[in-house]
Amino acid sequence: MAVLDLRRKLAILSDAAKYDASCASSGAAKRNSLDGKGVGSTEGMGICHAYAPDGRCISLLKILLTNFCIYDCAYCINRVSSNTPRARFTVKEVVDLTLNFYKRNYIEGLFLSSGVIRSGDYTMEEMIRVAKSLRLDHDFRGYIHLKLIPEASPELAAEAGLYADRVSINIELPRDDSLKSLAPEKDPTDIKRAMGRMRLAIDDHAEPARRSGRRAFARSQSTQLIVGADEARDGDILARSANLYGAYRLSRVYYSAFSPIPDASHRLPLVRPPLLREHRLYQADWLMRFYGFAQPEIVEQGDDLDLSVDPKTGWALRHRDRFPIDVQTADKEALLRVPGLGAKAVARVLAARRISRLTLDDLKRVGAVLKRAKPFVVTADWRPGALTDQEDLKAALTAPVQLSLF
Amino acid sequence: MRVVRLGSEVDFDGWRKAARALRAEGTPPEALVWTVERDLFDHGEPIAATAGTFAVPAAFMNLAQQVVLNRSPDRFALLYRILWRLEREPRLIDNPAETDMARARDMAKAVSRAAHKMKAFVRFRLVEGAEKETYAAWFEPAHRVTEATAPFFARRFANMDWTILTPDVCVAWDGDRLMVSEGADPADAPSEDAQEELWRTYYASIFNPARLNPRQMRQEMPKRYWRNLPEAALIPGLIEAAQDRAAAMVATPPRPPSDRVLKAAQRHARDASFGAGIPTSLEAVLAGASVCRRCDLWRDATQSVPGEGPPNAPLMFVGEQPGDQEDLAGRPFVGPAGQLFDRALAEAGVPRQRAYVTNAVKHFKHEPRGKVRLHKTPSQGEVSACRGWMDAERRLVSPRVIVMLGATAALSVTGRAAPITESRGRPLTLPDQVQGLVTFHPSHLLRLTDTAAKAAAYRSFVQDLRLAGELAGLV
Numbered sequence: 001m002a003v004l005d006l007r008r009k010l011a012i013l014s015d016a017a018k019y020d021a022s023c024a025s026s027g028a029a030k031r032n033s034l035d036g037k038g039v040g041s042t043e044g045m046g047i048c049h050a051y052a053p054d055g056r057c058i059s060l061l062k063i064l065l066t067n068f069c070i071y072d073c074a075y076c077i078n079r080v081s082s083n084t085p086r087a088r089f090t091v092k093e094v095v096d097l098t099l100n101f102y103k104r105n106y107i108e109g110l111f112l113s114s115g116v117i118r119s120g121d122y123t124m125e126e127m128i129r130v131a132k133s134l135r136l137d138h139d140f141r142g143y144i145h146l147k148l149i150p151e152a153s154p155e156l157a158a159e160a161g162l163y164a165d166r167v168s169i170n171i172e173l174p175r176d177d178s179l180k181s182l183a184p185e186k187d188p189t190d191i192k193r194a195m196g197r198m199r200l201a202i203d204d205h206a207e208p209a210r211r212s213g214r215r216a217f218a219r220s221q222s223t224q225l226i227v228g229a230d231e232a233r234d235g236d237i238l239a240r241s242a243n244l245y246g247a248y249r250l251s252r253v254y255y256s257a258f259s260p261i262p263d264a265s266h267r268l269p270l271v272r273p274p275l276l277r278e279h280r281l282y283q284a285d286w287l288m289r290f291y292g293f294a295q296p297e298i299v300e301q302g303d304d305l306d307l308s309v310d311p312k313t314g315w316a317l318r319h320r321d322r323f324p325i326d327v328q329t330a331d332k333e334a335l336l337r338v339p340g341l342g343a344k345a346v347a348r349v350l351a352a353r354r355i356s357r358l359t360l361d362d363l364k365r366v367g368a369v370l371k372r373a374k375p376f377v378v379t380a381d382w383r384p385g386a387l388t389d390q391e392d393l394k395a396a397l398t399a400p401v402q403l404s405l406f
Numbered sequence: 407m408r409v410v411r412l413g414s415e416v417d418f419d420g421w422r423k424a425a426r427a428l429r430a431e432g433t434p435p436e437a438l439v440w441t442v443e444r445d446l447f448d449h450g451e452p453i454a455a456t457a458g459t460f461a462v463p464a465a466f467m468n469l470a471q472q473v474v475l476n477r478s479p480d481r482f483a484l485l486y487r488i489l490w491r492l493e494r495e496p497r498l499i500d501n502p503a504e505t506d507m508a509r510a511r512d513m514a515k516a517v518s519r520a521a522h523k524m525k526a527f528v529r530f531r532l533v534e535g536a537e538k539e540t541y542a543a544w545f546e547p548a549h550r551v552t553e554a555t556a557p558f559f560a561r562r563f564a565n566m567d568w569t570i571l572t573p574d575v576c577v578a579w580d581g582d583r584l585m586v587s588e589g590a591d592p593a594d595a596p597s598e599d600a601q602e603e604l605w606r607t608y609y610a611s612i613f614n615p616a617r618l619n620p621r622q623m624r625q626e627m628p629k630r631y632w633r634n635l636p637e638a639a640l641i642p643g644l645i646e647a648a649q650d651r652a653a654a655m656v657a658t659p660p661r662p663p664s665d666r667v668l669k670a671a672q673r674h675a676r677d678a679s680f681g682a683g684i685p686t687s688l689e690a691v692l693a694g695a696s697v698c699r700r701c702d703l704w705r706d707a708t709q710s711v712p713g714e715g716p717p718n719a720p721l722m723f724v725g726e727q728p729g730d731q732e733d734l735a736g737r738p739f740v741g742p743a744g745q746l747f748d749r750a751l752a753e754a755g756v757p758r759q760r761a762y763v764t765n766a767v768k769h770f771k772h773e774p775r776g777k778v779r780l781h782k783t784p785s786q787g788e789v790s791a792c793r794g795w796m797d798a799e800r801r802l803v804s805p806r807v808i809v810m811l812g813a814t815a816a817l818s819v820t821g822r823a824a825p826i827t828e829s830r831g832r833p834l835t836l837p838d839q840v841q842g843l844v845t846f847h848p849s850h851l852l853r854l855t856d857t858a859a860k861a862a863a864y865r866s867f868v869q870d871l872r873l874a875g876e877l878a879g880l881v
Contacts, residue, residue, distance in 0.1 A: 007604060010604055010608055011610075011611045014607075014611040018611070019614070033563070036564070039562070041558075047525050047526045049527070050627065050635065050637060051623040051626045052612060052613035053618055053623055053641055053645050053648065054614050054623070055623045056617070058609065061608065083661050097604070100604075101601065101604075101608075104529060104531070104599060104605070106605050259617060270656045272616070273616055348502035349503075352500075352502050352503035354500070355497050355504075356503070356504075365502075366503050
């Protein structure tokens with residue numbers, strides 16, 4: 001086999017990583033390199049260092065250690081039966097790339113994933129070697145995210161946690177039955193078991209590490225669900241997320257619209273990725289995490305989200321009897337449920353209304369989107385009257401659909 | 407109209423001193439012009455410092471320090487107006503909906519966004535030939551955030567020497583402290599870095615053409631920054647090619663997988679280490695082997711045939727694989743070869759019940775031929791696929807001596823294939839310090855047709871068994 005140069009390997013192994021939606025580099029324990037020998041810092045908030053033409057941010061060097069894989073998951077470009085060009089980095093190559101990119105301020109750190117070669121344990125060990133070398137040999141204090149191999153042994157997952165700021169295990173398919181049919185070698189129970197163990201380990205390390213100042217352990221875990229590769233409905237997907245947040249305290253569930261891959265398996269839909277659906281799922285997820293919505297309030301299992309309006313507006317349209325509300329007197333929970341009012345705007349409304357009676361202009365100045373909020377609120381100078389109950393209100397609130405890019 | 411001249415564009419202390427004095431003497435905002443220009447109004451009078459002080463909310467001071475860094479020419483005036491109003495409207499500061507407050511907040515937000523973008527979009531280049539690892543960057547911040555943001559770079563890149571050059575001001579870190587100097591020119595920074603070619607490769611590859619969304623990209627990475635981002639030159643080409651790339655992906659039918667990759671993967675799957683499932687008892691070996699699917703032999707076999715014998719036997723015999731009888735009985739060495747093996751053991755004086763007897767491969771490999779099943783030698787792959795079970799038995803029984811009956815057994819135990827006639831009868835030390843001995847497989851003796859050769863081979867076989875018994879302390 002011809003030896004690939006580093007640049008070609010990087011092209012292959014970052015191309016293979018582009019289907020993973022997660023990119024965040026936030027949530028790490030704060031640290032810097034002032035008292036160390038190496039390089040790097042994390043300040044809680046991650047930084048996006050560049051944006052690709054797909055609009056997604058580049059915050060980490062997101063690569064696969066190798067895209068050889070013994071599995072044959074239909075949705076994956078790296079499945080064994082795909083003809084994609086293959087490559088494998090050495091541990092040192094990944095370490096050097098990370099450090100070189102980091103020192104030039106291109107990235108916040110490393111997001112390392114891998115195809116499974118030989119065995120889950122072997123692959124996991126190789127990935128850990130990279131993180132370990134960065135932390136121990138080079139005193140690297142930037143961000144590290146490791147993708148766990150679900151069937152690797154618990155000891156290895158725990159070791160990965162020692163060097164990573166965040167770990168993740170991708171579920172990929174929202175329904176166990178579709179995972180069974182599209183990813184025959186993956187076992188949903190393995191994945192859940194691994195997430196469960198990781199949650200216990202994270203909880204376990206949280207207190208003592210803070211008290212004794214010992215070497216930190218990963219602070220959180222996340223996962224990814226592919227949207228549109230199987231028959232799962234939005235309600236099913238969100239129910240799965242609600243369960244994941246509750247059971248394993250995931251910091252994020254990423255939704256990745258299934259996008260066509262070169263040399264795709266004929267079992268999958270080769271259509272434009274359902275980006276709008278992905279967007280609506282993120283909005284719905286946001287409502288669950290930050291606005292106090294319970295999953296069934298947003299959409300029932302077996303149903304899909306209404307793509308034409310954002311989920312909060314959809315909820316408000318279904319609950320018009322609760323509106324309009326007076327921004328001057330409504331409580332915080334009610335304000336958070338007003339379309340067009342985000343969490344920041346609500347906080348400012350609460351502060352401002354102690355001082356004066358709020359007008360529509362005031363609402364606009366605190367950051368509300370008036371077009372969406374107007375039918376649902378009463379202010380000093382505005383009453384929606386019959387607007388709230390108007391038949392065609394939904395049409396008035398509906399943004400024109402973005403044209404297809406294909 | 408009174409002119410207040412400040413020391414620099416970011417002279418917060420100067421503004422504060424002047425503002426304090428002016429408010430104390432009751433000068434209204436409308437009567438003031440704030441400037442940093444030297445020659446614009448050079449007849450401005452100095453402002454007399456006042457003894458009196460007054461309190462303002464801490465929130466205002468924090469906001470003001472941010473706002474001063476905004477490039478808007480009216481920032482000093484806006485801050486003074488808010489300060490002036492605070493005296494009569496002390497709750498102004500708590501009203502985020504008020505016009506002046508909203509404007510100040512927007513200015514501060516633009517500053518913090520500019521600082522954030524500076525943390526993101528500074529691109530260091532290695533300074534060639536410097537003694538210590540040294541980097542430099544040219545950057546054009548949207549607002550005057552360079553000095554305020556420099557400590558971030560000091561915390562992050564504490565062990566490198568670096569300089570950030572901007573048109574307003576330059577900051578440098580020498581591993582110990584931050585130094586600030588006059589603004590510079592782009593030509594003062596290195597013009598390239600060898601890593602940029604790799605970075606551009608990464609940037610182009612991590613982008614998914616099927617999700618093209620340049621509007622969102624521009625929103626987060628405004629064009630004003632592109633000039634100094636090495637990857638930005640690729641953007642037009644990537645956008646232009648994206649639609650064709652995505653369409654081609656959809657249009658091209660899947661090709662059959664490459665044989666080489668497929669075979670490699672099958673080999674990996676088959677020979678993978680046993681990993682997490684390392685058995686800790688002989689019962690676990692038995693259970694594991696009985697559901698083993700690491701090779702295809704299970705499909706046509708009746709059952710897996712585990713080893714047999716005392717769990718701490720000093721002597722271990724490894725055969726090739728179960729035969730027809732063993733497959734049916736589920737026990738090793740019970741067929742014709744097993745009977746010959748028993749006879750030879752008896753002649754050598756080695757009690758079989760003191761030895762652990764097992765096979766390199768646990769499932770019967772055969773080919774149906776009419777009403778009989780013809781024995782087939784297991785392939786190297788099948789031997790490696792099964793090796794974990796044999797290794798586990800070896801580890802758990804921990805014998806003093808291992809006798810390899812035939813080439814397949816030798817391959818499984820030593821990992822190397824070698825002709826039996828050359829290696830048989832000579833004790834060897836295995837890597838785990840266990841004594842090894844290679845001899846014939848009993849079925850080999852059954853297959854020999856020449857009577858003399860058969861007798862000679864049988865004698866050697868008995869001899870080898872006796873030697874093994876002696877080495878194990880059983881004879």
